[in-house]
Amino acid sequence: MRYCKRCILPDTRPGIFLDNEGVCSGCRGHDDKEITINWARRAAAFKEIVAEAKTHSTGYDCIVPVSGGKDSWYQVITCQQYGLKVLGVTWRTPGRTGIGQRNLDNMISRLSLDHIDFTIDPDVERRFMIAAYERKGATAIPMHMALFAIPIRFAVQMRIPLVIWGENPQLEFGGEQVERLATELDLHWIAKHGVTNQTAREDWIGVKDLTNEDLAAYRLPLESDFRSFAPKSIFLGSFFKWNSFENTRVSAKHGFESNAANLKTGVWHFADIDCHFIALHHFLKWYKFGFLRSFDNLSVQIRYGLTTREDAIRELREKGFQVPNDDITRFCEFADKPESWFWETAESFRNNSEVWRRHGDTWTIPGFLIDDWDWTHS
Secondary structure, eight states, X not given: OOBOSSSOOBTTSTTOOBOTTSOBHHHHHHHIIIIIOOHHHHHHHHHHHHHHHHHHOSSOOEEEEOOSSHHHHHHHHHHHHTTOOEEEEEEOOTTBOHHXXXXXXXXXXXXXXXXXXXXXXXXXXXXXXXXXXXXXSOTTHHHHHHHHHHHHHHHHHHTOOEEEESOOHHHHXXXXXXHHTOOBOOHHHHHHHSSSTTOOGGGGTTGGGOOTTTTGGGOOOOHHHHHHOOOEEEEGGGTSOOOHHHHHHHHXXXXXXXXXXXXXXXXXXXXXXXXXXXXXXXXXXXXXXSOOHHHHHHHHHHHHTSSOHHHHHHHHHHHOSOOOHHHHXXXXXXXXXXXXXXXXXXXXXXXXXTTOEEETTEEEOTTOSOTTOOOTTO
């Protein structure tokens, strides 16, 4: 494993690559934000998109996929400031947290938001999540399929001309230059970057007795659907400089809540707090890629100038191996499986060809960022 010389991300992180100077594409994306992109011109382009959407609108001007988190608050606030009539659409996680529900309720009432909270049959989601975990070591495949499919399908069916997503992940976390500067999310982007382990809905038909009808909620619109009506689908973070801390500040002024007791994973108490199962999605990267959610959070802080690389490494050492034990218990209860099943499945996805080496009963990562890491429970 090699690590970025500026931040602390390893080259095993999906979507990340290091250039000849040893700097990762996430840090280069931040350079683009600060140096290459003309944000005044991007804001003007967004204003033109708003005007175009209004010419095609028959009621709602746009859909904003929302969870109740800081970023979706910021998305709705920004859209409303530009005069857009917003329909909020949510995939309802089967593991919604108390703070997640309160933030969603407050968003609806305080921002005067029309809203759809879309619930998928819990038995279907249970079987799909079990299948995704056992086959791909990824509990969040159903989540990501639903997150993308439901809002886009509503936009096509209700003839809403615009879907406004949040950050541009390739700009924030890494990607090729053309992807970092892209502004739109289309079916090709979802297939490549939609965090579904290169699977489509159809690939899961027949697994755990899942039928085509069971998986209807996860269906993306067909090309033929788009020929009758094709909404524009954009990243807000491609038009306004994205900053998680600033988004939190703006959202908190309108009613978004967070505190240290909400921390699920990583080091940010204001992020990843809506779902009990999100920590598992990030935790499993440890087995596959040899890094934790904290690496992502602290790398962003380094780019923002909020910490140094040395201090970030020191914080990682102090936190050590973060295990979301309570959420593992919740997930196993939801799946109706023993916790031994979770750990055995996680172990089966340990990447012992590229990342991990075994010494007796202990697994270690050669060349790990921290020399004196405690590998006892890793």
